[in-house]
Amino acid sequence: MPPTGPIPGLTRVDHIGLTVPDLDEAHTFFVDLLGCEPMYDLGPFAHDDDWMTRQLGVAADTVMRRLRFFRLGGQAIFEVFEYDARAQATTPPLNSDVGGHHVALYVDDLDAAVAHLRAAGVEVLGEPVSSSGPSAGQRWIYFRAPWGLQLELVSYPHGKAYDRTGEAH
Incomplete structure:
Protein backbone atom coordinates (compact mmCIF):
# COMPACT_ATOMS: atom_id res chain seq x y z
CA MET A 1 0.00 0.00 0.00
CA ALA A 89 15.44 25.69 -25.08
CA THR A 90 16.27 29.38 -24.91
CA THR A 91 12.73 30.78 -24.69
CA PRO A 92 11.33 30.81 -21.16
CA PRO A 93 7.87 29.28 -20.73
CA LEU A 94 4.90 31.59 -20.47
CA ASN A 95 3.04 31.64 -17.19
CA SER A 96 0.23 29.77 -18.99
CA ASP A 97 2.53 27.00 -20.33
CA VAL A 98 2.86 23.66 -18.59
CA GLY A 99 5.94 24.17 -16.44
CA GLY A 100 5.37 27.92 -16.48
CA HIS A 101 6.33 29.67 -13.28
CA HIS A 102 7.13 32.93 -11.60
CA VAL A 103 8.95 34.05 -8.48
CA ALA A 104 6.94 36.33 -6.18
CA LEU A 105 8.79 38.83 -4.01
CA TYR A 106 7.25 40.88 -1.20
CA VAL A 107 7.76 44.66 -1.03
CA ASP A 108 6.51 47.15 1.57
CA ASP A 109 5.71 49.90 -0.97
CA LEU A 110 4.59 48.57 -4.34
CA ASP A 111 4.38 51.97 -6.02
CA ALA A 112 7.95 52.90 -5.06
CA ALA A 113 9.19 49.47 -6.20
CA VAL A 114 7.43 49.76 -9.58
CA ALA A 115 8.81 53.27 -10.10
CA HIS A 116 12.30 51.93 -9.33
CA LEU A 117 11.93 49.06 -11.83
CA ARG A 118 10.71 51.39 -14.56
CA ALA A 119 13.50 53.91 -13.91
CA ALA A 120 16.01 51.04 -14.17
CA GLY A 121 14.61 50.10 -17.60
CA VAL A 122 13.11 46.80 -16.43
CA GLU A 123 10.16 45.42 -18.40
CA VAL A 124 7.10 45.86 -16.17
CA LEU A 125 3.88 44.21 -17.33
CA GLY A 126 0.82 46.45 -17.06
CA GLU A 127 -0.11 48.35 -13.94
CA PRO A 128 -0.48 47.25 -10.29
CA VAL A 129 -3.56 45.11 -9.68
CA SER A 130 -5.66 45.19 -6.50
CA SER A 131 -6.76 41.69 -5.49
CA SER A 132 -10.21 40.78 -4.20
CA GLY A 133 -11.84 37.96 -2.26
CA PRO A 134 -9.52 36.24 0.23
CA SER A 135 -6.57 38.22 -1.23
CA ALA A 136 -8.24 41.64 -0.77
CA GLY A 137 -5.68 44.05 0.65
CA GLN A 138 -2.97 42.76 -1.67
CA ARG A 139 -1.62 44.54 -4.74
CA TRP A 140 0.68 42.93 -7.29
CA ILE A 141 2.47 43.38 -10.61
CA TYR A 142 4.65 41.21 -12.87
CA PHE A 143 8.03 42.10 -14.34
CA ARG A 144 10.74 40.27 -16.31
CA ALA A 145 14.44 39.66 -15.87
CA PRO A 146 16.55 40.46 -18.96
CA TRP A 147 16.48 36.76 -20.01
CA GLY A 148 12.69 36.47 -19.62
CA LEU A 149 12.22 35.06 -16.10
CA GLN A 150 8.84 36.19 -14.82
CA LEU A 151 8.79 37.76 -11.37
CA GLU A 152 5.99 39.29 -9.34
CA LEU A 153 6.03 41.99 -6.72
CA VAL A 154 3.32 41.65 -4.07
CA SER A 155 2.43 43.93 -1.20
CA TYR A 156 -0.17 43.65 1.57
CA PRO A 157 1.11 45.86 4.40
CA HIS A 158 -2.17 45.57 6.32
CA GLY A 159 -2.65 41.88 5.59
CA LYS A 160 -5.04 40.10 3.27
CA ALA A 161 -8.73 39.51 3.93
CA TYR A 162 -7.92 35.87 4.59
CA ASP A 163 -5.45 36.90 7.32
CA ARG A 164 -8.21 38.85 9.09
CA THR A 165 -11.06 36.35 8.68
CA GLY A 166 -9.36 32.99 8.15
CA GLU A 167 -12.04 32.20 5.62
CA ALA A 168 -11.94 31.76 1.87
CA HIS A 169 -14.53 33.85 -0.01
Whole structure:
Protein backbone atom coordinates (compact mmCIF):
# COMPACT_ATOMS: atom_id res chain seq x y z
CA MET A 1 0.00 0.00 0.00
CA PRO A 2 1.45 3.44 -0.95
CA PRO A 3 2.09 5.93 1.85
CA THR A 4 -0.47 8.63 2.54
CA GLY A 5 -0.06 12.15 3.82
CA PRO A 6 2.74 14.64 3.43
CA ILE A 7 6.43 13.83 3.19
CA PRO A 8 7.73 13.11 6.70
CA GLY A 9 9.77 15.99 8.13
CA LEU A 10 8.99 18.46 5.32
CA THR A 11 9.08 21.93 6.90
CA ARG A 12 9.88 24.67 4.35
CA VAL A 13 11.20 25.70 0.95
CA ASP A 14 15.00 25.53 0.96
CA HIS A 15 15.89 27.21 -2.35
CA ILE A 16 14.67 28.04 -5.83
CA GLY A 17 16.80 26.79 -8.73
CA LEU A 18 16.84 28.79 -11.97
CA THR A 19 18.74 28.37 -15.23
CA VAL A 20 19.97 31.51 -16.99
CA PRO A 21 21.80 32.09 -20.28
CA ASP A 22 24.53 34.26 -18.71
CA LEU A 23 25.47 34.04 -15.03
CA ASP A 24 27.27 37.39 -15.09
CA GLU A 25 24.12 39.14 -16.37
CA ALA A 26 22.05 37.28 -13.77
CA HIS A 27 24.50 38.31 -11.04
CA THR A 28 23.97 41.98 -11.90
CA PHE A 29 20.18 41.48 -11.86
CA PHE A 30 20.07 39.55 -8.57
CA VAL A 31 22.59 41.76 -6.74
CA ASP A 32 22.16 45.25 -8.17
CA LEU A 33 18.39 45.23 -8.79
CA LEU A 34 16.95 42.71 -6.31
CA GLY A 35 19.49 43.36 -3.55
CA CYS A 36 20.57 39.74 -3.15
CA GLU A 37 23.80 38.78 -1.43
CA PRO A 38 26.05 36.48 -3.50
CA MET A 39 27.05 33.51 -1.37
CA TYR A 40 29.29 31.09 -3.28
CA ASP A 41 29.98 29.49 -6.67
CA LEU A 42 30.32 25.88 -7.79
CA GLY A 43 31.22 24.22 -11.08
CA PRO A 44 31.87 23.26 -13.70
CA PHE A 45 30.32 19.79 -13.54
CA ALA A 46 30.34 17.24 -16.36
CA HIS A 47 30.29 13.44 -16.39
CA ASP A 48 31.42 10.83 -18.91
CA ASP A 49 28.53 8.48 -18.12
CA ASP A 50 24.77 8.98 -17.83
CA TRP A 51 24.94 10.69 -14.42
CA MET A 52 23.49 13.99 -15.73
CA THR A 53 20.53 12.09 -17.19
CA ARG A 54 19.93 9.92 -14.11
CA GLN A 55 20.30 12.69 -11.56
CA LEU A 56 19.05 15.81 -13.37
CA GLY A 57 16.98 14.53 -16.30
CA VAL A 58 19.11 16.33 -18.91
CA ALA A 59 21.20 15.01 -21.83
CA ALA A 60 24.20 12.96 -20.67
CA ASP A 61 26.69 15.32 -22.35
CA THR A 62 25.29 18.44 -20.64
CA VAL A 63 27.84 20.57 -18.81
CA MET A 64 26.79 22.70 -15.87
CA ARG A 65 29.30 25.49 -16.44
CA ARG A 66 28.71 27.47 -13.25
CA LEU A 67 26.23 27.96 -10.49
CA ARG A 68 25.98 30.67 -7.90
CA PHE A 69 23.91 30.87 -4.74
CA PHE A 70 22.27 34.15 -3.73
CA ARG A 71 20.46 35.07 -0.50
CA LEU A 72 17.63 37.60 -0.37
CA GLY A 73 16.50 39.25 2.84
CA GLY A 74 18.39 36.79 4.99
CA GLN A 75 16.22 33.88 3.91
CA ALA A 76 15.30 33.16 0.28
CA ILE A 77 18.06 31.32 -1.55
CA PHE A 78 18.36 31.33 -5.33
CA GLU A 79 20.55 28.64 -6.94
CA VAL A 80 21.32 30.05 -10.39
CA PHE A 81 22.74 27.75 -13.07
CA GLU A 82 24.48 28.35 -16.40
CA TYR A 83 24.52 25.23 -18.62
CA ASP A 84 25.98 24.15 -21.95
CA ALA A 85 23.47 21.70 -23.38
CA ARG A 86 22.60 20.53 -26.87
CA ALA A 87 19.07 21.38 -27.95
CA GLN A 88 18.70 23.73 -24.98
CA ALA A 89 15.44 25.69 -25.08
CA THR A 90 16.27 29.38 -24.91
CA THR A 91 12.73 30.78 -24.69
CA PRO A 92 11.33 30.81 -21.16
CA PRO A 93 7.87 29.28 -20.73
CA LEU A 94 4.90 31.59 -20.47
CA ASN A 95 3.04 31.64 -17.19
CA SER A 96 0.23 29.77 -18.99
CA ASP A 97 2.53 27.00 -20.33
CA VAL A 98 2.86 23.66 -18.59
CA GLY A 99 5.94 24.17 -16.44
CA GLY A 100 5.37 27.92 -16.48
CA HIS A 101 6.33 29.67 -13.28
CA HIS A 102 7.13 32.93 -11.60
CA VAL A 103 8.95 34.05 -8.48
CA ALA A 104 6.94 36.33 -6.18
CA LEU A 105 8.79 38.83 -4.01
CA TYR A 106 7.25 40.88 -1.20
CA VAL A 107 7.76 44.66 -1.03
CA ASP A 108 6.51 47.15 1.57
CA ASP A 109 5.71 49.90 -0.97
CA LEU A 110 4.59 48.57 -4.34
CA ASP A 111 4.38 51.97 -6.02
CA ALA A 112 7.95 52.90 -5.06
CA ALA A 113 9.19 49.47 -6.20
CA VAL A 114 7.43 49.76 -9.58
CA ALA A 115 8.81 53.27 -10.10
CA HIS A 116 12.30 51.93 -9.33
CA LEU A 117 11.93 49.06 -11.83
CA ARG A 118 10.71 51.39 -14.56
CA ALA A 119 13.50 53.91 -13.91
CA ALA A 120 16.01 51.04 -14.17
CA GLY A 121 14.61 50.10 -17.60
CA VAL A 122 13.11 46.80 -16.43
CA GLU A 123 10.16 45.42 -18.40
CA VAL A 124 7.10 45.86 -16.17
CA LEU A 125 3.88 44.21 -17.33
CA GLY A 126 0.82 46.45 -17.06
CA GLU A 127 -0.11 48.35 -13.94
CA PRO A 128 -0.48 47.25 -10.29
CA VAL A 129 -3.56 45.11 -9.68
CA SER A 130 -5.66 45.19 -6.50
CA SER A 131 -6.76 41.69 -5.49
CA SER A 132 -10.21 40.78 -4.20
CA GLY A 133 -11.84 37.96 -2.26
CA PRO A 134 -9.52 36.24 0.23
CA SER A 135 -6.57 38.22 -1.23
CA ALA A 136 -8.24 41.64 -0.77
CA GLY A 137 -5.68 44.05 0.65
CA GLN A 138 -2.97 42.76 -1.67
CA ARG A 139 -1.62 44.54 -4.74
CA TRP A 140 0.68 42.93 -7.29
CA ILE A 141 2.47 43.38 -10.61
CA TYR A 142 4.65 41.21 -12.87
CA PHE A 143 8.03 42.10 -14.34
CA ARG A 144 10.74 40.27 -16.31
CA ALA A 145 14.44 39.66 -15.87
CA PRO A 146 16.55 40.46 -18.96
CA TRP A 147 16.48 36.76 -20.01
CA GLY A 148 12.69 36.47 -19.62
CA LEU A 149 12.22 35.06 -16.10
CA GLN A 150 8.84 36.19 -14.82
CA LEU A 151 8.79 37.76 -11.37
CA GLU A 152 5.99 39.29 -9.34
CA LEU A 153 6.03 41.99 -6.72
CA VAL A 154 3.32 41.65 -4.07
CA SER A 155 2.43 43.93 -1.20
CA TYR A 156 -0.17 43.65 1.57
CA PRO A 157 1.11 45.86 4.40
CA HIS A 158 -2.17 45.57 6.32
CA GLY A 159 -2.65 41.88 5.59
CA LYS A 160 -5.04 40.10 3.27
CA ALA A 161 -8.73 39.51 3.93
CA TYR A 162 -7.92 35.87 4.59
CA ASP A 163 -5.45 36.90 7.32
CA ARG A 164 -8.21 38.85 9.09
CA THR A 165 -11.06 36.35 8.68
CA GLY A 166 -9.36 32.99 8.15
CA GLU A 167 -12.04 32.20 5.62
CA ALA A 168 -11.94 31.76 1.87
CA HIS A 169 -14.53 33.85 -0.01
